[in-house]
Amino acid sequence: MTIREKLEERERQTLSPMASLSAESRGRQFPAEPCPIRTEYQRDRDRIIHSKSFRRLKHKTQVFLSPEGDHYRTRLTHTLEVSQIGRTIARALGLNEDLVEAAAMGHDIGHTPFGHAGEYALREICPLGFDHNEQSVRVAERLENDGKGLNLTWEVRDAIRCHSSGCPSAQTFEGRVLRYADKIAYINHDIEDAIRAGVLTEEDIPFDIKYVLGRTKSDRITALVMNIVENSADDITMSPEMQKTYERLISFMFEAVYRNPKAKGEEGKARDLVKYLYTHFTAHVEKMPEEYRRIAEQEGAERAACDYISGMSDRYAVSLCEELLIPKFWQL
Template sequence: MDLQPRRYAEEIERKILSPYATLVIDSKGRKRPETPCPIRTDFARDRDRVIHSASFRRLKHKTQVFLAPLGDHYRTRLTHTLEVAQISRTIARALRLNEDLTEAIAMGHDLGHTPFGHSGEKALSSVAPFEFHHAQQSIRVVDRLERDGKGLNLTYEVRNGIATHSDGGADAATLEGKVVEYSDKIAYINHDIEDAIRAGILRPEELPYDCLYVLGRTKSERISTLIESIIENSFGQNQIRMSDEVWKAHRSLRDFMFQCVYRNPLAKGEESKAQELLIQLYRYFQNHTEKLPEPYHSVIEEEGLDRAICDYLAGMTDIYAINLYQQLFVPKMFG
């Protein structure tokens, strides 16, 4: 019996989603055409491919803000990703946008992050002959590196949302991509506040009162205010935005976090060590090309040694990079 749940899901999208939503039947498709899944839409299939990827699993051991935290409750890159996905789906559902597309973008948006967070990103940019950026690396992961070099072959819309999720790049081609961009900022500012307070780097009373007056005193209140502002100011429109008052308070809180936490010597005390660790690993593989794992040899042939080293190092977890550094550079004791 040919039930074709996928066709039913596509028809439901057409009937209930906003006229500004991205319908899966209107997708620009994949680079390599594939037979459609009889059960899942293409966007749902993309979400599943990301979740089942090795790169996604490694996010659980990659730094969010605090390098190699000992506490169980500090965020990692994986828990951040799950929080972004949850916020994104809440907004997408309220605006009647495509939840499967939104979630697929959210789950894949940080796959290209280096070990040690943005400090690792800076380290690779300092030694590579090109600027290393995690959003572009996330696209390399899904296009080139996953599945032993075959990539995940995701749809255009998911790839576009992943590539455009961070500041300074091109705008997302879909409202779903823009929802993830906003949700990423909502998530990291507010959960980083919680982690900074837990670490003793920030006291609740130090948070700027003018921002709390608008957004709320607790994490839950602030996230709710930001989500509700997006929904109220974007519903039925071909745009994603907050009210001017809420956006200004959110940006001010973000500026405060950069000044008091993200550049705080206590939070970033180990950052220079982490950067030096990655730089030394980079130099090692420049001089010992044969030590790179076999899957990266084809990258060397097609795109050069520097690209291959960046791909290898960026895929490491914090723990793996530290252990590899110790194996290569720290003398072993006899006995």
């Protein structure tokens, strides 16, 4: 037996009947020889981690636009926290940790610069619409690796596509774990970042929320994870009381942070910048890199502009706008 086959056999013997076994994956877009060492989901994780779109996450906004401090989250550190929480839940439930990790690593690779401000801007201006979860799948299937894609398994792509609220549930339990891990990660690290930025204090969090979840980030994450583990049987779920508390926390964060001018005051500029880039490149397709000009020929300028802009880091988008808008001084 190869090492991979031994790992597949270990999965059969140790994982829950609800788990997605690597050996029983629905497969990839294009046939590929199995790896002698890694299972299919381990291989997907590695393909994502080694991709350019994954590396660019380190310079994409999570909540605070291009934060100067070393300890604020970026889209990359958010991704790592989602992966850690997802693996913890998966391990406790006997699910496939490798599938959860691979999907977590790829769930935001199609996210825009400037966080959700960039996403909303493209959604508003592009007639095709825009959702970062669908774009993440498109990056994996179409854009990465010089247009060849990453050729990920069906299960990983399904989990990525379905991780956002408002989307249908993923077909695998691991994909449903990812959705909860994403929620738990972002709400808790956004609280911590907001406290660091002076936008919020622990004392501002309503008592009824602290009564259920605890008073620290660690307490909150532990309470949410434990509740999911204890209440998940035929599906991945929270108890009704915990779901109500989580929704109460989300509402509080929208009031205190997500709509706070101190935290989000620059988002209007970010939206305008993204819309300007979209308008410019749909009108001047020839100004985009060759790979996006090819997409424009095949799928239209709107699709190509969305692909190009959503792949930009915050700093690249700002630098490009400066290049397009600010005149250069004449040099002798």
